[in-house]
Amino acid sequence: MIDPSARRRRRLVLAALVLVSLVLLTAAFGTASGGTTGGAAGPLVDGASKIAKPVRDLVGWVGDTADATKENRDLRREVGQLRQERARLAAAATENDRLRRQLGLASRLRLQQAGTRVGAEVIAQSPTAWASTIRIDKGASAGVADGDPVLSADDDEAGLVGFVTSTQAGQAIVSLLPDNAVKVGAKLEGGRDYGILQGAGAGTASDLELLYVPGSTQVRNGTRVVTSGTVPGARELRSIAPPDLPIGRVTRVSGAGSDDQVVHLRPFVDLRSLQSVQVLTGAGDRSP
Structure with missing residues (x-):
C-alpha cells in the first residue's frame, strides 16, 4: 500500500x-x-x-x-x-x-385621333410557326375587344402586327398578320390602288401578300404599304383598322404586270420577338 x-x-x-x-x-x-x-x-x-x-x-x-x-x-x-x-x-x-x-409609337403613327390606346405586354407566344398568335396581359376589363388592331415598335420602325381575336377579362389573344384568317384593306403609300393584305401562310412571319392590285400599277421594291381604312362604296374593303397605319415594305412582286400579280412585303416589326404592344380600341369601322 x-x-x-x-x-x-x-x-x-x-x-x-x-x-x-x-x-x-x-x-x-x-x-x-x-x-x-x-x-x-x-x-x-x-x-x-x-x-x-x-x-x-x-x-x-x-x-x-x-x-x-x-x-x-x-x-x-x-x-x-x-x-x-x-x-x-x-x-x-x-x-x-x-x-x-x-x-414614340403614337407620334410616329399619327395615332392622336385613332381611338384609345391600351399598352400591353406579351406574356406568351406561339411555340411554333403554325399558330401565329400572341397572348397579351390586357383584356375586356381594360377596354380591349375582338377586332381591335394591335401595333408595336421595332427599333426605328413601327407598324400594325395583328388583330385581337379572343378576349377575356384580363387577357387577350392576338392573331398576327401572317395568319391567313387575318385580312385587312391596304394600299401602296401615296397611291390610290387598294388591295387585300393577308399572310403568306404558316411559317412565313417575314412575308405578307397584297392581293388584287391592278396589273396596270407598277410596284417598286421598297415601297411602303399602309392600311387603307374603309373604302367608300367598296364593301369588301371595309376595314376595322384606321387608314395609313404602316404595315411593311415591298420586297418583290410575283406575276408583275398581270391582274393576278401578288405584291410581297416584309413587316416593319419583327413578329417573332414581340415584347410589348399597343391596342387601338374603337379605332376602326364596326358597322354591320
Whole structure:
C-alpha cells in the first residue's frame, strides 16, 4: 500500500516539474526579440523554443487561414452583389429601350385621333410557326375587344402586327398578320390602288401578300404599304383598322404586270420577338 505522504510528495514533484516547464516555455517566447537565454538553462530554453516553434507556426497558419477564408467569403459576396447589379442594370437598359420605342409609337403613327390606346405586354407566344398568335396581359376589363388592331415598335420602325381575336377579362389573344384568317384593306403609300393584305401562310412571319392590285400599277421594291381604312362604296374593303397605319415594305412582286400579280412585303416589326404592344380600341369601322 502506497504511503499517503509519498503520494503527496509525488504530486508536489509533478507540480514543480509542470511549473518549471511553463517558466521555461515563457522564457523561450520572451527571447524572440533577440538572442538566447544564457546560463545553465540556456540549452534547455533553446530546446523548448525549438519545440514551441511548430506550435507557434501552426497557430499563425490557423489564423492566416481563418483570415483568408473570411476574405474569400467576402469576395464571393461582393461578386454575387456585382452580378446582381449588372443584371439589374441590363434589365433596366432593356426596359428603357422598350419604353423609348413605345413612347414614340403614337407620334410616329399619327395615332392622336385613332381611338384609345391600351399598352400591353406579351406574356406568351406561339411555340411554333403554325399558330401565329400572341397572348397579351390586357383584356375586356381594360377596354380591349375582338377586332381591335394591335401595333408595336421595332427599333426605328413601327407598324400594325395583328388583330385581337379572343378576349377575356384580363387577357387577350392576338392573331398576327401572317395568319391567313387575318385580312385587312391596304394600299401602296401615296397611291390610290387598294388591295387585300393577308399572310403568306404558316411559317412565313417575314412575308405578307397584297392581293388584287391592278396589273396596270407598277410596284417598286421598297415601297411602303399602309392600311387603307374603309373604302367608300367598296364593301369588301371595309376595314376595322384606321387608314395609313404602316404595315411593311415591298420586297418583290410575283406575276408583275398581270391582274393576278401578288405584291410581297416584309413587316416593319419583327413578329417573332414581340415584347410589348399597343391596342387601338374603337379605332376602326364596326358597322354591320
